[in-house]
Amino acid sequence: MDGGAKTVPVPPKFHLSLLIHAHQPVGNFEDVIEECCQNAYLPFVQMLEKHPAIRVGLHYSGSLLTWIEKNHPEYFVQVRRLVQRGQVEMVGGGFYEPILPVIPPQDQVNR
Secondary structure (H helix, E strand, O other), X not given: OOXXXXXXXXXXXXXXXXXXXXXXXXOOOHHHHHHHHHHHHHHHHHHHHHOOOOOEEEEEOHHHHHHHHHHOOHHHHHHHHHHHOOOEEEOOOOOOOOOHHHOOHHHHOOO
């Protein structure tokens, strides 16, 4: 007895989009960012390298990218490899994580 419930056909494949966001505020403590890098950011890309079937989008705030460039430039080598093999797509945004819809259009370009 289905009680009049309707069923929806399930597709044979399910596609899940993953977009990973990483941010550290400007002025955050160096040791905090380093700990995040060692315990999250670096292990994450290392794990992706071991699992080529997993595809994700990655978004980083500009301030975090600047910190990584200065302190762990090898990270970009790993991410570049993932991008080149089509496993990772980089997603951009405003450098300081602005909430663009609340900023006047003429100011959005500079963010």
